Amino acid sequence: xxxxRSQVTERxxxxxxxxxxxxxxxxxxxHDIAPTRVQERTWNRWHxxxxxxxxxxxxxxxxxxxxxxxxxxxxxxxxxxxxxxxxVVVLIPLTLNAFPGTKYxxxxxxxxxxxxxxxxxxxxxxxxxxxxxxxxxxxxxxGGLAIHLFLGSIFDGWKSLGGTGEVIGFLIFWVLNLxxxxxxxxxxxxxxxxxxxxxxxxxxxxxxxxxxxVSLSELMAQPPKRPEGASxxxxxxxxxxxMVGFWATLSLNIPDFSRYAKSQKDQILGxxxxxxxxxxxxxxxxxxxxxxxPALVGEMVADxxxxxxxxxxxxWVALAMALIIVxxxxxxxxxxxxxxxxxxxxxxxxxINRTRAIMLTGVIGLAMMSHELLKKLGWLVSDLSLESVxxxxxxxxxxxxxxxxxxxxxxxxLIKKQRLDLAGLYxxxxxxxxxxxxxxxxxxxxxxxxLSMGSDLFSWFYDFGWFTGSLLGGLxxxxxxxxxxxxxxxxxxxxx
Numbered sequence: 001x002x003x004x005r006s007q008v009t010e011r012x013x014x015x016x017x018x019x020x021x022x023x024x025x026x027x028x029x030x031h032d033i034a035p036t037r038v039q040e041r042t043w044n045r046w047h048x049x050x051x052x053x054x055x056x057x058x059x060x061x062x063x064x065x066x067x068x069x070x071x072x073x074x075x076x077x078x079x080x081x082x083x084x085x086x087x088v089v090v091l092i093p094l095t096l097n098a099f100p101g102t103k104y105x106x107x108x109x110x111x112x113x114x115x116x117x118x119x120x121x122x123x124x125x126x127x128x129x130x131x132x133x134x135x136x137x138x139x140x141x142x143g144g145l146a147i148h149l150f151l152g153s154i155f156d157g158w159k160s161l162g163g164t165g166e167v168i169g170f171l172i173f174w175v176l177n178l179x180x181x182x183x184x185x186x187x188x189x190x191x192x193x194x195x196x197x198x199x200x201x202x203x204x205x206x207x208x209x210x211x212x213x214v215s216l217s218e219l220m221a222q223p224p225k226r227p228e229g230a231s232x233x234x235x236x237x238x239x240x241x242x243m244v245g246f247w248a249t250l251s252l253n254i255p256d257f258s259r260y261a262k263s264q265k266d267q268i269l270g271x272x273x274x275x276x277x278x279x280x281x282x283x284x285x286x287x288x289x290x291x292x293x294p295a296l297v298g299e300m301v302a303d304x305x306x307x308x309x310x311x312x313x314x315x316w317v318a319l320a321m322a323l324i325i326v327x328x329x330x331x332x333x334x335x336x337x338x339x340x341x342x343x344x345x346x347x348x349x350x351x352i353n354r355t356r357a358i359m360l361t362g363v364i365g366l367a368m369m370s371h372e373l374l375k376k377l378g379w380l381v382s383d384l385s386l387e388s389v390x391x392x393x394x395x396x397x398x399x400x401x402x403x404x405x406x407x408x409x410x411x412x413x414l415i416k417k418q419r420l421d422l423a424g425l426y427x428x429x430x431x432x433x434x435x436x437x438x439x440x441x442x443x444x445x446x447x448x449x450x451l452s453m454g455s456d457l458f459s460w461f462y463d464f465g466w467f468t469g470s471l472l473g474g475l476x477x478x479x480x481x482x483x484x485x486x487x488x489x490x491x492x493x494x495x496x
Contacts, residue, residue, distance in 0.1 A: 017422050027428075033342055043270075047189055052275045057278065059328065072235055076287055079283075079287070085243075093405045098257075114411055117434040124404045124442070129361075139328055140174050142303070143169075143170075146305050163377055195330040198323055241464050257338070402445070403469045407474060438477060441474075
């Protein structure tokens with residue numbers, strides 16, 4: 001017979017929920033967003049390292065150096081330094097927000113119930129979900145192009161399909177992504193673990209191919225594309241903010257993965273080992289290959305898929321495209337499908353299960369790329385480029401997500417003192433439906449960011465949006481909670 005009240009047990013600092021009828025019958029609960037059991041937390045530091053290698057080695061990472069030099073006016077050296085520093089900076093919220101996921105086994109939307117309320121958590125969740133769906137569509141576009149080039153290297157007739165072939169490749173890759181995630185977290189873990197060494201080998205091979213055709217000293221000496229005599233500081237910090245924004249989304253929903261970690265030590269070391277160096281090296285590879293592309297293929301090519309597509313050997317093209325498909329698949333499944341899947345379930349857990357949430361993510365991502373797909377089919381004429389969409393998106397959305405990161409860290413570590421009512425997060429009688437302190441602390445930085453976009457005097461607030469947003473959001477939340485005398489939720493002692 002099912003027990004009526006839930007119990008919480010603790011083992012080596014990891015908490016586990018034994019759900020009773022009070023939680024199982026709650027409209028805020030379903031099996032897929034329930035806390036992971038301790039025996040389900042199987043990811044060690046190398047699995048988490050592989051997760052970050054798999055997510056970081058992707059086409060957008062490759063193009064980051066070009067984005068910073070072309071759009072933000074940085075030199076090559078400044079761009080690479082900005083990428084390295086940004087990923088060291090973003091490790092802070094990533095590691096801190098991963099703590100409650102590891103300790104309590106809860107995903108991102110359930111953790112947000114503590115700071116934004118049981119119902120209010122849906123607002124930041126859906127903001128995060130829409131961004132992820134957009135990135136899912138962008139990455140699927142790159143993966144679809146790789147499939148198109150792969151099939152074109154095998155079947156001569158495929159090349160004549162042109163843009164139609166790219167759209168078919170998009171749909172094939174779209175289905176492949178959804179299939180992997182539908183198979184569950186273990187399939188994602190093993191995809192990342194198996195793909196990580198392959199991706200490192202691909203990067204090394206491309207570097208060996210490119211180095212004889214580029215002078216690194218000349219590359220580093222190239223002048224930046226900004227007004228002559230202009231101070232580098234403002235350009236550098238705007239670029240730094242954009243690079244932080246690249247993983248601003250994951251700094252929020254990292255509990256979706258850390259809930260599977262064996263220990264806090266594993267999640268901390270895995271992220272430190274896997275993220276900063278991988279991002280730096282693959283972005284540097286993109287800079288080198290882009291500079292070498294005129295000598296390699298006769299024209300400047302800024303992304304690896306098109307660059308490799310220029311190779312005259314069909315066998316090498318097929319092999320390289322297969323590996324790029326794996327690279328893009330490992331990034332897309334982990335970074336862009338897992339989070340919105342959990343976020344959409346949080347809206348109505350009894351109505352939207354995991355399968356429905358995955359399909360909803362896929363459909364929204366497809367709809368957001370409809371403009372680009374129609375262009376490739378020749379049904380629409382537009383000057384809007386995919387590169388400009390995601391390069392401009394980096395700065396804009398990081399400004400909106402920064403306050404959420406600051407609020408989450410302050411709520412868990414300073415307000416709740418790392419103590420959550422695990423069963424209460426899945427009911428309506430412990431945490432408020434709407435935590436207005438969270439919304440005020442979120443809304444003020446966002447409003448100031450939007451106002452600063454049209455002001456020369458306060459443009460710095462937007463340019464440094466993630467930093468200003470996260471700091472101001474965290475400070476406001478702490479002040480509001482202190483004024484109303486907020487204290488950690490009383491928690492029953494766990495059963496050992």
